[in-house]
Amino acid sequence: QVQIMESGGDLVQRGESLRLSCAASGAVVSINVMGWYRHPPGKGREFVAGIKSGGITDYADSVKGRFSISRDDAKNSVYLQMDSLVPEDTAKYYCYAREVVARSGDLFDELWGQGTLVTVSS
Numbered sequence: 001q002v003q004i005m006e007s008g009g010d011l012v013q014r015g016e017s018l019r020l021s022c023a024a025s026g027a028v029v030s031i032n033v034m035g036w037y038r039h040p041p042g043k044g045r046e047f048v049a050g051i052k053s054g055g056i057t058d059y060a061d062s063v064k065g066r067f068s069i070s071r072d073d074a075k076n077s078v079y080l081q082m083d084s085l086v087p088e089d090t091a092k093y094y095c096y097a098r099e100v101v102a103r104s105g106d107l108f109d110e111l112w113g114q115g116t117l118v119t120v121s122s
Contacts, residue, residue, distance in 0.1 A: 001026050002024055002025070002026040002027075002028055002097075002100055002102055002108060002111060003024070003025050003026060003111075003113075004022060004023075004024055004025075004095055004096070004097055004111045004112060004113035005022065005023055005025060005095075005113055005114070006020060006021065006022045006093065006094070006095045006113040006114070006115060006116040007020070007021050007022075007116060008020040008021050008116060009092075009093060009116030009117040009118045009119075010118065010119075011119045011121065012085055012118075012119070012120055012121070013120070013121050013122075014085065014086055014087060014120060014121065014122050015084060015085065015086075016085055016120075017081070017082060017083045017084075017085065018082045018085060018118060019079060019080065019081050019082070020036070020079065020080040020082065020093055020095075020116060020118070021077060021078075021079050022034065022036075022077060022078045022079070022080075022095030022113060023075060023076060023077040024076040024077070024097050024100065024111070025076075026102065027102055027103035027104065028076045028100060028101070028102060028103070029101040029102060029103055030053065030073075030099075030100075030101045031053065031073075031076060031097045031098070031099065031100050031101075032052065032053050032098055032099035032100075033050055033051070033052050033053070033096075033097070033098040033099065034050070034051055034071055034078035034095070034096065034097050034098075035047075035048070035049055035050030035051060035058075035069065035078065035095070035096055036048040036049050036050070036069070036078075036080050036093055036094065036095055036096070037093070037094045037096065038089075038091035038092065038093045038094065038118075039091055039092045039094065039115070040088075040090060040091040041090065041091070045094075046060065046062075047060050048060055048063055048067065048080070048093070049063065049067055049069040049080060050069070051069045051070070051071050051078060053073070055071075057069055062088070063082075063089075066082065066083050066084045066085075067080060067081065067082050067083070068080075068081040068083075069081075078095060078097075080093070082118070085118075085120045086120060087120045087121065087122045088120075089118060089120050090118060090119050090120050091117075091118060092115040092116070092117050092118075093115060093116050093117075093118055094112055094113055094114075094115045095112070095113040096110060096111065096112050096113075097110070097111045098110050098111075
């Protein structure tokens with residue numbers, strides 16, 4: 001069984017920074033893509049950032065230059081460094097992992113965490 005768990009959400013002020021962490025627990029052999037979506041209050045889910053196993057990254061236009069995604073394959077983890085936060089970044093942030101190969105041989109197309117709440121006050 002592979003599970004995704006996020007951490008690091010908090011209440012911060014405008015202009016401050018926050019680092020989110022996400023780890024895939026269980027007997028994981030490899031993960032192709034890891035990343036983050038967010039769900040702002042009263043809005044739909046939106047892509048934030050993703051990173052492939054080779055290190056290629058992708059960002060939403062709204063976070064380019066402010067957020068940075070990285071991963072540690074030895075720990076099956078992905079991180080989201082968020083700088084210069086603004087109230088519009090307030091959302092529940094969800095981590096995802098795509099094409100997860102478990103030691104059992106099982107392949108999971110997509111796994112999601114339960115989310116971590118980020119609140120940015122003005």
